[in-house]
Amino acid sequence: MATQVAFMPGTRAKPKTLEVIWSWLTTVDHKRIGILYGVSAYVFFLVGGVEALLMRLQLARPDGTLLSAQTFNELFTMHGTTMIFLAIMPMGAAFFNFIIPLQIGARDVAFPRLNALSYWVFLSGALFLHSSFLAGSVPDAGWFGYANLTTRQFSPGSHVDFWMLGLQILGLSSLMAGFNFIVTIINMRAPGMTLMRMPLFTWMSFVVQFLVVLAFPAITVALILLMFDRFFGTLFFSPAAGADPLLWQHLFWIFGHPEVYILILPAMGIVSEVLPTFSRKPLFGAPVVIYSGIMIGFFGFGVWSHHMFSVGMGPVADSAFSIATLLIAVPTGVKIFNWIGTLWGGAIRFTSPLLFALGFISMFIMGGLSGVMHASPPVDLQQTDSYFIVAHFHYVLFGGSIFGLFAGVYYWWPKIFGKVLDERLGQVHFWVMFIGFNVTFFPMHFLGLIGMPRRIYTYAPDLGWNFWNFVSTVGAFIIALSFVVFMVNVAKTSRWGAPAPADPWDARTLEWTISSPPPVYNFAIIPTVHDRDEFWIAKYGDGHGAPPRKSAPAPPVDPASIHMPPPSYWPLLLAAAIVLTISGLLISMYQVILGGLLTLYCMARFMLEYHRPAPGGHH
Amino acid sequence: MGRARSPFRVPTVLLLIAVAVVLSSCGWSLWDSPMTTVKPKSDFGKGIQDLFMLISWWTLGIFIGVEGALVWACLRFREKPGQPIPKQVHGYTVLEVSWTIAFAVILLIIAIPTIQMIFKTQEPEAASALRVDVAGRQWWWEFTYPEYEFSTANELHLPVGRQVAFHLHAPDVIHSFWMPQLGGKRDVVPHRVNRLTLTPEIPGEFPGQCAEYCGTSHANMRFRVIVHSKENFQKWVAEQRKPPVEPTSELAKKGQELFAQSTCVGCHTIRGVSGGAMGPDLTHFGSRKTFGANLLASTPQSVAKWIENPAHMKPGALMPDLGIRGEQSKALAAYLLNLK
Numbered sequence: 001m002a003t004q005v006a007f008m009p010g011t012r013a014k015p016k017t018l019e020v021i022w023s024w025l026t027t028v029d030h031k032r033i034g035i036l037y038g039v040s041a042y043v044f045f046l047v048g049g050v051e052a053l054l055m056r057l058q059l060a061r062p063d064g065t066l067l068s069a070q071t072f073n074e075l076f077t078m079h080g081t082t083m084i085f086l087a088i089m090p091m092g093a094a095f096f097n098f099i100i101p102l103q104i105g106a107r108d109v110a111f112p113r114l115n116a117l118s119y120w121v122f123l124s125g126a127l128f129l130h131s132s133f134l135a136g137s138v139p140d141a142g143w144f145g146y147a148n149l150t151t152r153q154f155s156p157g158s159h160v161d162f163w164m165l166g167l168q169i170l171g172l173s174s175l176m177a178g179f180n181f182i183v184t185i186i187n188m189r190a191p192g193m194t195l196m197r198m199p200l201f202t203w204m205s206f207v208v209q210f211l212v213v214l215a216f217p218a219i220t221v222a223l224i225l226l227m228f229d230r231f232f233g234t235l236f237f238s239p240a241a242g243a244d245p246l247l248w249q250h251l252f253w254i255f256g257h258p259e260v261y262i263l264i265l266p267a268m269g270i271v272s273e274v275l276p277t278f279s280r281k282p283l284f285g286a287p288v289v290i291y292s293g294i295m296i297g298f299f300g301f302g303v304w305s306h307h308m309f310s311v312g313m314g315p316v317a318d319s320a321f322s323i324a325t326l327l328i329a330v331p332t333g334v335k336i337f338n339w340i341g342t343l344w345g346g347a348i349r350f351t352s353p354l355l356f357a358l359g360f361i362s363m364f365i366m367g368g369l370s371g372v373m374h375a376s377p378p379v380d381l382q383q384t385d386s387y388f389i390v391a392h393f394h395y396v397l398f399g400g401s402i403f404g405l406f407a408g409v410y411y412w413w414p415k416i417f418g419k420v421l422d423e424r425l426g427q428v429h430f431w432v433m434f435i436g437f438n439v440t441f442f443p444m445h446f447l448g449l450i451g452m453p454r455r456i457y458t459y460a461p462d463l464g465w466n467f468w469n470f471v472s473t474v475g476a477f478i479i480a481l482s483f484v485v486f487m488v489n490v491a492k493t494s495r496w497g498a499p500a501p502a503d504p505w506d507a508r509t510l511e512w513t514i515s516s517p518p519p520v521y522n523f524a525i526i527p528t529v530h531d532r533d534e535f536w537i538a539k540y541g542d543g544h545g546a547p548p549r550k551s552a553p554a555p556p557v558d559p560a561s562i563h564m565p566p567p568s569y570w571p572l573l574l575a576a577a578i579v580l581t582i583s584g585l586l587i588s589m590y591q592v593i594l595g596g597l598l599t600l601y602c603m604a605r606f607m608l609e610y611h612r613p614a615p616g617g618h619h
Numbered sequence: 620m621g622r623a624r625s626p627f628r629v630p631t632v633l634l635l636i637a638v639a640v641v642l643s644s645c646g647w648s649l650w651d652s653p654m655t656t657v658k659p660k661s662d663f664g665k666g667i668q669d670l671f672m673l674i675s676w677w678t679l680g681i682f683i684g685v686e687g688a689l690v691w692a693c694l695r696f697r698e699k700p701g702q703p704i705p706k707q708v709h710g711y712t713v714l715e716v717s718w719t720i721a722f723a724v725i726l727l728i729i730a731i732p733t734i735q736m737i738f739k740t741q742e743p744e745a746a747s748a749l750r751v752d753v754a755g756r757q758w759w760w761e762f763t764y765p766e767y768e769f770s771t772a773n774e775l776h777l778p779v780g781r782q783v784a785f786h787l788h789a790p791d792v793i794h795s796f797w798m799p800q801l802g803g804k805r806d807v808v809p810h811r812v813n814r815l816t817l818t819p820e821i822p823g824e825f826p827g828q829c830a831e832y833c834g835t836s837h838a839n840m841r842f843r844v845i846v847h848s849k850e851n852f853q854k855w856v857a858e859q860r861k862p863p864v865e866p867t868s869e870l871a872k873k874g875q876e877l878f879a880q881s882t883c884v885g886c887h888t889i890r891g892v893s894g895g896a897m898g899p900d901l902t903h904f905g906s907r908k909t910f911g912a913n914l915l916a917s918t919p920q921s922v923a924k925w926i927e928n929p930a931h932m933k934p935g936a937l938m939p940d941l942g943i944r945g946e947q948s949k950a951l952a953a954y955l956l957n958l959k
Contacts, residue, residue, distance in 0.1 A: 069839075069935065070934065073832075073835065148792055148809060154792050239810035242810070245810065246808065281705055282707055284710055285715050310795060310804050310805055310806045312808065319734045319737050327726075329726060330719060330723050333718075334715070340692055341708075341710075341714070344696065345696060347697075347699070347705045348692075348696050358689070362686055365685055365686060370678075372678055373674050373678060375729075377733065380803075381667065382656040382667055382671070382802070382803045385831055386830065434634075451653075451826075451828075453797070454832070455832040457838045458839075459838070460841075462653065464651075543704065543707030
């Protein structure tokens with residue numbers, strides 16, 4: 001990391017390696033935690049990508065022999081779980097961490113040590129899940145883990161245990177982060193920043209945090225029931241004992257559908273920042289975009305059973321969930337209209353962040369429209385669990401979330417690392433990824449319509465699926481190539497890139513008023529906010545006659561007088577103790593007891609750390 | 620930083636060409652493949668297809684309108700050198716309200732026939748319907764005809780023009796019963812009986828497959844539907860109701876002995892010989908063109924190979940390797956294939 005020195009003003013110019021590592025392990029700085037989230041998420045994104053490439057190689061031809069049935073089932077389980085919980089969600093978390101405090105004019109999040117704890121719990125959960133590869137017992141029941149296939153009778157061994165416990169750990173991390181950001185956004189906004197003056201990325205992230213704290217408890221409960229079934233012989237999901245296995249599906253999708261919006265809303269927020277900046281216009285109908293985001297979050301809890309149109313819920317439930325699902329398309333569509341309204345009449349600069357944002361909009365439209373198709377239950381009966389659905393949600397989560405998140409990567413990279421990513425390579429990355437994405441996933445619509453089911457490791461050669469499967473595999477490798485371009489760009493930029501100015505894009509919000517990368521305390525003086533596009537109006541006026549708001553230069557502030565929370569190693573230790581406890585369930589009860597005691601001890605130390613003032617420090 | 624240069628034009632043209640090629644090429648290969656969903660052969664499938672086409676046309680219209688507006692805005696409003704800051708428009712209420720309403724109206728147009736179709740496809744079955752009990756099992760299908768009192772496996776025979784009422788149940792985990800050419804799927808859920816009713820309209824042979832992930836060999840849980848004319852269906856029923864054929868050749872006779880002596884009888888039914896219920900009914904095994912959930916053609920070699928190591932041919936198969944080898948497996952295969 002070429003930038004760490006910039007985060008530590010006042011330290012020696014060349015800190016020793018161990019000191020640097022220690023400082024990252026004990027950091028409570030939201031910006032460093034953001035970077036940790038981002039780097040981890042990218043690594044897991046590559047892992048999930050390699051899993052996808054292996055599956056595509058297996059399916060390139062009929063009767064493929066590269067992978068066994070068991071391995072393929074493990075790969076699609078881990079691909080889904082990884083991309084959702086270990087790639088897209090933490091990539092969003094990286095931006096929440098780095099950007100939200102900057103956008104609301106704060107010096108850190110509300111609970112900096114809790115923030116560090118969220119990250120370390122996330123990382124330990126991710127490593128725990130992947131330790132299943134070392135144990136030779138990789139989860140194999142799908143990312144959705146439908147009961148009763150997951151009961152001991154049908155899933156012996158510890159495959160499902162790794163998945164169930166890993167998800168439980170990851171949920172813990174998300175819940176802590178969710179509460180932290182809710183409190184941060186409510187309490188730590190700069191003076192004058194009313195809710196309606198809050199930047200759009202912060203707004204959409206705000207909605208996401210509520211989805212997290214309301215949706216995760218549902219899967220937590222489901223996973224606890226499953227854990228009791230598997231470890232203690234209860235029968236919550238055992239039909240032989242009179243249980244209805246559909247209980248799992250309801251609990252899972254009450255979480256699972258809001259989860260889709262947890263994955264997409266941050267990207268919508270990013271796009272809502274990037275479009276105004278690069279068309280040099282305010283977001284068209286910003287209040288409508290905000291309220292649409294809230295509506296999406298709200299309705300997101302009322303559509304879960306559209307994942308279950310084929311289970312036989314009866315015509316009344318089918319109709320109700322169909323209408324709710326069509327309803328949620330309205331605020332989603334409205335957002336797209338507003339984005340186009342933002343571009344309309346602007347002065348559009350085609351930089352790489354904007355290209356990725358346009359990629360998001362154009363691909364998300366397609367994902368949304370195929371979504372309207374299977375919002376109709378009779379049509380869904382032909383499409384659900386076929387490749388048509390695989391195409392649909394990749395248009396939403398890759399064409400949507402990943403393109404949107406990469407718009408954010410290119411947009412905020414200079415703010416985060418102090419260097420602007422190479423523009424030419426950025427555009428090459430975009431076009432290669434855009435073409436690769438469509439070559440991979442568009443044919444899957446055809447495959448679904450000609451009857452190819454999901455989650456099959458092999459297929460017969462006489463079904464007409466051979467050609468499009470081969471095309472799709474070629475596309476997957478084009479996508480892989482685009483990420484090689486991205487990594488070359490990162491390497492080139494960090495080696496030879498010129499330092500970025502504070503405001504390289506002529507942008508509109510507060511994070512661009514401070515240096516790139518920002519000092520550890522963010523704002524020497526907490527700004528006062530008068531408008532959503534505060535910084536733009538300060539530069540250019542409101543465009544309706546008011547002159548630029550040039551405030552008098554602030555008196556210089558001595559950075560040493562700004563008190564930031566000191567580092568702490570308790571978040572890391574507490575996270576380790578939690579994972580020690582939970583992994584004990586697979587190893588030995590003694591480990592569970594030992595881990596439990598250590599967890600209690602670490603919690604006590606964590607809570608009492610600032611019972612007395614830290615030596616020489618304030619907080 | 621490429622501010623004034625537009626990187627847009629050449630890739631856009633390339634992309635449009637690519638889309639045109641893809642869209643036109645889907646014409647030839649696509650629609651008549653064995654598991655197509657868009658050439659329905661039953662009333663149920665046709666109802667779904669009509670609705671699908673209605674929604675497709677609306678969404679295609681929206682797609683062209685919205686993507687067109689997006690591309691147009693990108694081409695038209697590129698920054699020109701020396702351009703002043705554009706007018707700072709914050710919104711336009713009339714426009715925002717009208718596109719919200721317009722979109723809602725389109726969704727209403729989709730919702731009305733959708734709900735009609737939901738209720739129509741879930742009407743109770745007619746009293747005259749042919750009932751077929753479908754059991755989805757790891758990893759094969761059992762079809763029982765209560766009216767005619769026999770069961771078969773992985774090969775579903777139906778008459779044309781008579782309503783069929785499928786009663787779906789699962790003794791182990793959740794599966795999904797899907798015959799794409801005959802219409803949409805319905806999940807097969809333990810501890811409940813789901814229904815699916817449809818009337819096949821065109822005779823023919825259509826592949827089907829499990830559509831809900833159900834464990835190791837989910838991909839191999841296939842079956843075939845054979846829709847007969849009414850007379851041929853009655854002929855088939857009559858054949859199936861007959862007791863099993865007695866073996867004639869020496870090899871097959873040896874196989875019969877072997878079958879009766881070994882653990883095969885614990886799982887398989889051959890009427891008058893054994894009554895096992897874990898595996899497929901083999902009374903008329905030889906009449907089925909394929910076996911192993913439609914994985915393999917019924918030839919002496921493949922049946923013998925299967926008997927020697929089922930899990931090798933179908934990963935995770937619950938039928939164990941009984942240590943039957945060489946001459947014995949050939950004899951068993953001959954006996955089973957003789958059961959026409």
